[in-house]
Amino acid sequence: MADNERGALFRKSVANQHSRVTYAELLFDLVFVFAVTQISHTLLGRFTPLGAIQTTLLFLSVWWVWVYTSWITNWLNPELTPVRVLLFLLMLGGLVLSTSIPKAFESRGLWFAIAYAAMQVGRTVFLLVSTPPDRTLARMNAVRILVWLLMSAMFWIAGGFAEGHWRLALWALALAIEYVSPAVRFWIPKYGASSVADWVVEGGHMAERCAGFIIIALGESIVVTGATFADLAWTTETVVAFVSAFICSLAMWWIYFHKGAEAGSEQISRSSEPGRLARLAYTYLHMPIVAGIILSAVADELVLTHPADHSDLKTVLSAIGGPLLFLIGTILFKHTIRGWLQLSHGVGIVVLAILAWFASDLSPLMLSLLTTAIMIMVAAWESISLSSGEPQSQSEATSA
Structure with missing residues (x-):
């Protein structure tokens, strides 16, 4: 050649x-x-x-x-x-x-x-x-x-x-x-x-590729939820568990894509060292995000098949660990591209850690509903704070 x-x-x-x-x-x-x-x-x-x-x-x-x-x-x-x-x-x-x-x-x-x-x-x-x-x-x-x-x-x-x-x-x-x-x-x-x-890298392309993998993981989660639900008897518990799992997937999508994905693409496109940012933010820090979605999919299947049973260790680890990994990866990713820690994500991580102490006393369905509520809270809080201009003041406080 x-x-x-x-x-x-x-x-x-x-x-x-x-x-x-x-x-x-x-x-x-x-x-x-x-x-x-x-x-x-x-x-x-x-x-x-x-x-x-x-x-x-x-x-x-x-x-x-x-x-x-x-x-x-x-x-x-x-x-x-x-x-x-x-x-x-x-x-x-x-x-x-x-x-x-x-x-x-x-x-x-x-x-x-x-x-x-x-x-x-x-x-x-x-x-x-x-x-x-x-x-x-x-x-x-x-x-x-x-x-x-x-x-x-x-x-x-x-x-x-x-x-x-x-x-x-x-x-x-x-x-x-x-x-x-x-x-x-x-x-x-x-x-x-x-x-x-x-490491010359086209930042916008790299950001779009990694966002695509997040879509893959979320899509797989929804497919697993739908396939499992289709084979079950549609009782009140299974229907509620199905809706909870679906809404949790939407909340994860909102947390990552509503502001974070676009901000990451813009930041890496403007960066003077796009290779460094691509290596840290997209090569390494996206791993816990994807892992969290996969683990949440495992939790969704466990909850759907046994919504009213006792929450065993497997259910607790997946139901809490999935959202926890996702938020840890997301807060670190957004910190890399924004320069400050997202308060809503930090609070969500703390609340999930507290919930872990009581999780074994809850049914899988109740555990699913609570973790979904926490993810909705994080998504709504971030959206409201960014719309109100709160991040600017946080960033200034961090730099001060």
Whole structure:
């Protein structure tokens, strides 16, 4: 491939206009609707300490392979055939990855590892080959990323051959390598570490991609709720539980999208260091947001199937932990883009923590109603405070 042809695969930046999310990227994202569903069902089926650790590792790997692809398509143009073919191949890998999730720590561990490593390494090799030699900084970054991913791939494959706790340990090490690498700016011998200025990113596109994943998670939550409700007898308890779960999903959407998503897109588009903001706010801080939505989906299914029973530990952890993770991720994300902590979110976190003390004495339905009420309170409080101009005074107080 000639240098000018390779350079042509990169997106063309247009002043005052962010690159739109393409249809090929949206099609790629559909695979992860399935992946998120697999993760929530896997957690529901093995809600034990070990099962929770294993499912968390699987979630972190799914998020990481998706967000790395979003970085690549932020640089490369998916409207071009070679990049589209790359995305289609990654979709195939994503389907193998997703179908392996329920038995990733059993009979399909090697399939999961091969699919994951192939997606991570193969995509980065494509980036390196697509980068012309005259783009020195971009080429050096591709080399750095590839070295780190090759190192982690060895542990993924080794874990696929291993069994039991050895598989968990090897995969945890592989994942730790990948999560640490951006924080140390992909330092490798000879090349050193990249600088923040090297990470040229189109902020609006990155913000829109991550907002799309939030939609995926919320959509999966609603699908799980609807599918579970459809198979149940429609009693007063199940109908109320269904409505509560649906409204809680709407409240989560409101908390993230009403002001936060737009503010994040504007902030990263104006930032002098969009790469740093993209790494912190979108690569790392969106993880607890998505995890909270997935855990809430697990809670919704538990409440729907046993609305009037005693709230066991599994129900309490998911019903409280889901909204709690979501609010923790959201308050940190908004702090990164606004520079101050959202009071409504902080109060919501405290109230959820207090509710946890009494949760075991409540029925699953009552627990669902209370957590939904808390999320509605947070959403309404933020909307009113932002409309009244309260954030300005908070920001000034923080800076003072």
